[in-house]
Amino acid sequence: MIRQIKLLTKLQICNLFGINEVRFTKDKKKKARFCGLSVIWAILLVCLLSYVAGMSFVLVKLEAAQLIPMVLSGITCVIVFVFTFLKTGKVIFQQKAFEQQIVLPVSKTAIIVSRFLTMYLTNLLFTVMVMGTGGVVYAYLVQPNISFYIYGVVCTMLLPLLPITVATMIGVIITAISCRMKYKSLVETALTMLFMGGVIGASMFSSNTGQIAMEDILQSLARMLEQQIGGMYPPALWVGNAMVSGNLTDFLLFIITSLGVFGVFLFCLQKCFLSICTALSTNAGNKSFRLTELSTSSILKALWKKEIKRYFASPIYVTNTMMGYFLMVVFPAIFLIADLGNINIINGAKSLEQTLQMEAVIRKMFPFLLAIMPSIMPTTSVSISMEGKQWWILQSLPVSKEKIIQAKVLADLTVVAPFYVVSEILAIITFRPSFLEMVWLLVIPAVYILFSAVAGIVINLHFPVFDWENETVVVKQSAATFFVMLVGAVTCGIPMGILVVLPEGFEMIYMAVVILLVLGGTGVLWKSKCVDR
Amino acid sequence: MLKIQNLTKTYTEGKVAVDNLTLQVEPGDIYGFIGHNGAGKTTTIKSIVGIHEFDRGEIYVNGISVGENPISCKQVMAYIPDNPELYDYLTGIQYLNFIADIYRISQKERQERIQKEADDFEITHALGDLISSYSHGMKQKLALIGALIHKPKLLVLDEPFVGLDPKASLLLKEKMRELCSEGSAVFFSTHVLDVAEKLCNKLAIISQGKLQLAGETSYVIKEKSLEQVFMEVAVHDTTD
Structure with missing residues (x-):
């Protein structure tokens, strides 16, 4: 069994991040692209580790060094959970790989464990980097005893296990419910979005920030962090106690919980794995089909309809791209529900925003805050790659590249439109803006949505991936996704940063300039790659 | 030609x-x-x-x-590759209608041609099913109908x-x-x-x-x- 697991895991890992393909391809362009991307990843990794180190230093300065292991393990687990949850169904129940592997003399358990192990190993890499950096800072400044190191190594190795198991468990339940239904993709998407919405909602209402009273803001934030993470995810508290205080009970509790939950899950999944895989590959048939009157559409409308159907047929595509749109609505909703002006965080009558003089800043920044969310993952960022092996159809049909791109951009705008409208209504109700503020509130997110849709397609045209077997590779791991996120964050983040430090009285000109620049950039990008020559 | x-x-x-x-x-x-x-x-x-x-x-x-x-x-022109990967997320009829839209075939003509070719290739009964449920041969037949639809x-x-x-x-x-x-x-x-x-x-x-x-x-x-x-x-x- 161990040998089978090793072989199957090796097979999965061998082309993780496209390493195997790059290793053996004779295409120099592909190799150069991979190298360039690796350098950017390395830079981002350095940024992330610097951020972790900086955060750890801040906690030490706040005399809250004991929180470092707990905070870092809590944050790591949340990130691991979210990213695993959004891809788990596709990884565990990979259809083509399942058909290839099930005919081999390998056990079901080996197949499941190997798939699980692939997720675990990639997440472990991330966990080791985050926990390692924080651990080094803590060890250097606090100089803990030997138990910190022993417990630290064991806890770090086991840390991703629990969030991956829980995320996979929920993913499996969702897949199990949806796999027997006619519209399985739609049901799976709806359940995933519902769950994520529930998690976000629950964390919003459990935050309880209004009642915390302390003498110092920074200390209160550290205490708040402890309460939040400990309340939301107790294993992080156990890890913190084990590493910092050498608490053996918490250490054992963490290990038993992690391994126990995984063991129970594995046992249960074994029982239903085959039936879920079979149900996923079976489609509800309609034996009594009769040709009725067919509708006709223009070329653009036909392409647009195809795009919309393609989008909603892929739960992983929908959940990953719609998360940004969803947050676009959640964000103003938080301000509306929480009524920021009345939140008392500091002892006395002063509100947080009054204390930090934040209201004006938030009002100013809000158009950009709304814009950044749909900009980081537009549907267009992978819409070319999502054509996959069916790309030949569009290539051989008498349609221009421009029409194909128009349809993809239009589909993105169609998906984002309802979210844009709802978020704008909520923002207007929350902030009661002046006429000019309303203009920025409406126009800035709109131009950024357009920009990101066009930038997404242009970047995807530069970094297309067609020879994939699993949508996760395109949606979550492709170069296009990464660059679009980067471009979205930078193009929104920089103007927002400048706005904060801009002297009074220049806002109107500044906003107008930003709008013109973004529209200009959109035009340039469109002409560069989206127009037939 | x-x-x-x-x-x-x-x-x-x-x-x-x-x-x-x-x-x-x-x-x-x-x-x-x-x-x-x-x-x-x-x-x-x-x-x-x-x-x-x-x-x-x-x-x-x-x-x-x-x-x-x-x-x-x-x-x-029409083309069919050796392994026709079609849009799995569409039904057979949606795929054919999409192709007919691209070639701008009139509603009457597409209706007649799809009916005839689907009957000839004996897949009319499956046109309402998702292509993902089709066998290799059925996909091939659907691709052929799509290729013949605009003569x-x-x-x-x-x-x-x-x-x-x-x-x-x-x-x-x-x-x-x-x-x-x-x-x-x-x-x-x-x-x-x-x-x-x-x-x-x-x-x-x-x-x-x-x-x-x-x-x-x-x-x-x-x-x-x-x-x-x-x-x-x-x-x-x-x-x-």
């Missing part, structure tokens, strides 16, 4: 896939394109239908240059008989003949030499990217069988 002049295609790794290939397909021709694996058949076909760009040479479809006016060429002047097929049941194979041959009798042309690659010999009025043998032999079937075969000719020409060439 199809004129290929000095077509040369080199891949980025430096491999010459097609080397100075010239051939001509006339209206009414059923033209078989034969070669061993990796000989350059699919590369040639993908260059004709506009999937691959090529380095040198010219391809004309119905007198129009593929390089200069690809959309006009595709308007009169193309040039039908280009890559290994069309792989995965088709005997009845569907026979039907496809009939459809090819029917199309050609109406003045269109069919250009297809195949490994099934027996079918090529009996079905095609013209043949071309390609090996290592170079055209070895081309012309009327009787001229290519002479007194021998196509298998013998192929072994002499193509296999001999690869061992040189």
Whole structure:
């Protein structure tokens, strides 16, 4: 069994991040692209580790060094959970790989464990980097005893296990419910979005920030962090106690919980794995089909309809791209529900925003805050790659590249439109803006949505991936996704940063300039790659 | 109908896939394109239908240059690859309607043609199902209906008989003949030499990217069988 697991895991890992393909391809362009991307990843990794180190230093300065292991393990687990949850169904129940592997003399358990192990190993890499950096800072400044190191190594190795198991468990339940239904993709998407919405909602209402009273803001934030993470995810508290205080009970509790939950899950999944895989590959048939009157559409409308159907047929595509749109609505909703002006965080009558003089800043920044969310993952960022092996159809049909791109951009705008409208209504109700503020509130997110849709397609045209077997590779791991996120964050983040430090009285000109620049950039990008020559 | 002049295609790794290939397909021709694996058949076909760009040479479809006016060429052409991956998330009828929309076929015509072709290929009952539930053969049949829906002047097929049941194979041959009798042309690659010999009025043998032999079937075969000719020409060439 161990040998089978090793072989199957090796097979999965061998082309993780496209390493195997790059290793053996004779295409120099592909190799150069991979190298360039690796350098950017390395830079981002350095940024992330610097951020972790900086955060750890801040906690030490706040005399809250004991929180470092707990905070870092809590944050790591949340990130691991979210990213695993959004891809788990596709990884565990990979259809083509399942058909290839099930005919081999390998056990079901080996197949499941190997798939699980692939997720675990990639997440472990991330966990080791985050926990390692924080651990080094803590060890250097606090100089803990030997138990910190022993417990630290064991806890770090086991840390991703629990969030991956829980995320996979929920993913499996969702897949199990949806796999027997006619519209399985739609049901799976709806359940995933519902769950994520529930998690976000629950964390919003459990935050309880209004009642915390302390003498110092920074200390209160550290205490708040402890309460939040400990309340939301107790294993992080156990890890913190084990590493910092050498608490053996918490250490054992963490290990038993992690391994126990995984063991129970594995046992249960074994029982239903085959039936879920079979149900996923079976489609509800309609034996009594009769040709009725067919509708006709223009070329653009036909392409647009195809795009919309393609989008909603892929739960992983929908959940990953719609998360940004969803947050676009959640964000103003938080301000509306929480009524920021009345939140008392500091002892006395002063509100947080009054204390930090934040209201004006938030009002100013809000158009950009709304814009950044749909900009980081537009549907267009992978819409070319999502054509996959069916790309030949569009290539051989008498349609221009421009029409194909128009349809993809239009589909993105169609998906984002309802979210844009709802978020704008909520923002207007929350902030009661002046006429000019309303203009920025409406126009800035709109131009950024357009920009990101066009930038997404242009970047995807530069970094297309067609020879994939699993949508996760395109949606979550492709170069296009990464660059679009980067471009979205930078193009929104920089103007927002400048706005904060801009002297009074220049806002109107500044906003107008930003709008013109973004529209200009959109035009340039469109002409560069989206127009037939 | 199809004129290929000095077509040369080199891949980025430096491999010459097609080397100075010239051939001509006339209206009414059923033209078989034969070669061993990796000989350059699919590369040639993908260059004709506009999937691959090529380095040198010219391809004309119905007198129009593929390089200069690809959309006009595709308007009169249809293509089916060896393994037709179709949109799994559409139903059969949605796929056919999509293709009909792209070729701007009127509502009445598409209704009639889809009904007829689907009945002929015996997949009408499955048109309401998602393509993901189709077998390989059913996908092939659906792709064929999609290709025939606009009555193309040039039908280009890559290994069309792989995965088709005997009845569907026979039907496809009939459809090819029917199309050609109406003045269109069919250009297809195949490994099934027996079918090529009996079905095609013209043949071309390609090996290592170079055209070895081309012309009327009787001229290519002479007194021998196509298998013998192929072994002499193509296999001999690869061992040189």
